[in-house]
Amino acid sequence: xxxxxxxxxxxxxxxxxxxxxxxxxxxxxxxxxxxxxxxxxxxxxxxxxxxxxxxxxxxxxxxxxxxxxxxxxxxxxxxxxxxxxxxxxxxxxxxxxxxxxxxxxxxxxxxxxxxxxxxxxxx
Amino acid sequence: xxxxxxxxxxxxxxxxxxxxxxxxxxxxxxxxxxxxxxxxxxxxxxxxxxxxxxxxxxxxxxxxxxxxxxxxxxxxxxxxxxxxxxxxxxxxxxxxxxxxxxxxxxxxxxxxxxxxxxxxxxxxxxxxxxxxxxxxx
Numbered sequence: 094x095x096x097x098x099x100x101x102x103x104x105x106x107x108x109x110x111x112x113x114x115x116x117x118x119x120x121x122x123x124x125x126x127x128x129x130x131x132x133x134x135x136x137x138x139x140x141x142x143x144x145x146x147x148x149x150x151x152x153x154x155x156x157x158x159x160x161x162x163x164x165x166x167x168x169x170x171x172x173x174x175x176x177x178x179x180x181x182x183x184x185x186x187x188x189x190x191x192x193x194x195x196x197x198x199x200x201x202x203x204x205x206x207x208x209x210x211x212x213x214x215x216x
Numbered sequence: 217x218x219x220x221x222x223x224x225x226x227x228x229x230x231x232x233x234x235x236x237x238x239x240x241x242x243x244x245x246x247x248x249x250x251x252x253x254x255x256x257x258x259x260x261x262x263x264x265x266x267x268x269x270x271x272x273x274x275x276x277x278x279x280x281x282x283x284x285x286x287x288x289x290x291x292x293x294x295x296x297x298x299x300x301x302x303x304x305x306x307x308x309x310x311x312x313x314x315x316x317x318x319x320x321x322x323x324x325x326x327x328x329x330x331x332x333x334x335x336x337x338x339x340x341x342x343x344x345x346x347x348x349x350x351x352x353x
Contacts, residue, residue, distance in 0.1 A: 096315065097261050100262065100265065100310065100311040100315070104307035104311055105307065107310045108302075108306045108310070109303065111302055111303070111306045112302045115341065123291075123345075
């Protein structure tokens with residue numbers, strides 16, 4: 094068999110085999126349709142996916158908001174209680190201090206009266 | 217994501233463009249300068265099967281098919297055009313393989329060159345397939 098005949102036979106056979114293999118591969122393996130001009134089904138799928146993701150995020154956001162509000166309320170209540178306690182403590186201390194001042198003023202007044210009654214040249 | 221898609225489409229188009237230019241150059245020179253091909257022994261077996269005009273026309277038709285497929289951006293057309301181009305390149309590659317095996321006076325350069333064209337064609341069809349499927353499934 095001459096090289097030309099071999100070329101013809103081998104060329105035709107390999108061309109048919111290789112090109113048909115490539116054709117079959119691409120017919121059987123179609124990439125997933127995603128992108129700007131995707132079909133309605135692909136868009137619907139994408140929209141569903143995004144909506145699901147958005148719902149999950151919304152749920153998480155609501156949950157975080159509730160958690161935050163609860164925490165804030167607890168902290169607020171705690172602060173109010175502490176302020177109230179401090180007010181009571183300081184009010185009591187103030188009353189006690191005022192009472193003590195009043196007692197001391199009375200003592201001073203008593204002593205002054207006593208001193209005023211004494212004659213100036215008394216021994 | 218969009219940047220990656222654009223890069224992908226550019227890669228696909230660049231492969232197709234390079235191959236179309238190469239096929240067009242082969243076609244035009246086969247038709248316009250047949251003596252050059254005739255004087256190169258590596259193509260003797262191929263030119264015994266078909267004349268330069270016929271091979272040149274085939275190359276131009278394949279190049280035209282690829283351009284049309286790229287413009288139409290139809291998946292089946294792109295695959296078909298590439299399939300025809302692959303068949304042509306494989307036929308030529310086979311000729312060079314047989315010549316290399318049967319003639320000790322020839323080099324492996326043409327085998328390697330046409331293998332590279334074959335690789336580029338397969339890569340081109342894979343890239344175009346993804347690019348077109350992303351646009352229009």
